[in-house]
Amino acid sequence: MSAMDIPLHEVAQSVRPMTEADLPRIHRIEVASYEYPWTPGNFADSLKAGYSMWVREADGEVIGYYVLMVAAGEAHLLNLTIAPTWRRHGLGRDLLGHCLARACDHHAGSVFLEVRTSNTAAIALYRSSGFADLAVRRGYYPARDGREDALIMKKDLTC
Ligand SMILES: CC(C)(COP(=O)(O)OP(=O)(O)OC[C@H]1O[C@@H](n2cnc3c(N)ncnc32)[C@H](O)[C@@H]1OP(=O)(O)O)[C@@H](O)C(=O)NCCC(=O)NCCS
Numbered sequence: 500m501s502a503m504d505i506p507l508h509e510v511a512q513s514v515r516p517m518t519e520a521d522l523p524r525i526h527r528i529e530v531a532s533y534e535y536p537w538t539p540g541n542f543a544d545s546l547k548a549g550y551s552m553w554v555r556e557a558d559g560e561v562i563g564y565y566v567l568m569v570a571a572g573e574a575h576l577l578n579l580t581i582a583p584t585w586r587r588h589g590l591g592r593d594l595l596g597h598c599l600a601r602a603c604d605h606h607a608g609s610v611f612l613e614v615r616t617s618n619t620a621a622i623a624l625y626r627s628s629g630f631a632d633l634a635v636r637r638g639y640y641p642a643r644d645g646r647e648d649a650l651i652m653k654k655d656l657t658c
Contacts, residue, residue, distance in 0.1 A: 507588050510557045514597055517552035517564055519543060524561045525554070528582045535641055537578060542566070545577070551601045555581075555594050563590055565598045567610075574607035574656075579621075586620075595628055603658035610656065613649040615640055622650065630654045 517525070522539045529536035545566050546552060555563040563581040567574055576598060581591045602610050613636065614621050626632075630652040638646035 511559075512555065512557050514553055514555050514594070517542070517546065517554045519546060521554055521561055521564070525564055528561070528564075528580055531583050532580050534643070550577070551598075551605065553594075553597060553601070555590060557585070563594050565594055567598050567601055569602060569605040569607050572606065572608050574602035574605065574610040576610055576612040591624055592628060595624065599628075599654070599656065603656055606658075608656060610654045612652050613639065614652065616648045616650050622652075625652050625654075628654070 522542050525542060526536070526539050542552075545568075548568075551567040551569060553565055554561045561582075562585045564578070565576065565580070566578040567576055569575075579591065579595060579598065581594070599610065610630075611633075612625065612630070614625065616622075616635070631654070633651045633653045636649040636651060639649035640647040
């Protein structure tokens with residue numbers, strides 16, 4: 500099923516903690532979303548480390564997820580992904596809002612993230628959700644033609 504088949508408001512949706520059982524489905528979304536996807540092992544290690552990891556479901560199927568690490572009053576958003584066919588329906592913004600609320604639950608004062616400078620969709624989402632550009636980390640990511648810069652962004656929380 501995709502967002503195109505049924506109006507979104509008619510789809511039963513929920514957000515719940517990620518489990519190991521979600522990893523095969525998440526792997527399919529990762530591979531469809533990134534040239535350099537996280538491996539199932541990356542997710543399994545993050546689950547073991549106790550990171551805040553949540554999935555969004557539509558009609559019982561995972562269609563998005565995020566990974567948030569919180570330590571010493573700072574949160575780091577490590578992954579935020581919506582499955583390709585479900586994009587541009589406000590679900591990414593909604594899931595980011597859920598993530599910021601979890602950061603508040605963990606008493607974080609700010610949230611940091613890194614994003615490829617070519618990722619205009621994600622950068623637009625973050626800027627319009629109150630993230631500010633903090634710095635550029637040169638050659639941070641692998642890329643087909645060598646390396647790509649990361650934009651480091653930060654949002655101060657007023658929980
Ligand atoms: C980034 C991502 C999570 C956005 O999810 P989404 O559900 O499509 O986003 P939304 O529909 O909530 O859109 C929120 C805002 O993001 C921006 N945006 C989303 N897709 C965009 C696109 N293709 N081009 C430009 N801006 C875009 C817009 O500012 C949009 O606000 P608007 O609808 O008011 O214009 C999704 O594109 C994705 O999973 N991409 C691949 C994984 C990824 O790059 N994750 C981020 C890693 S740092």
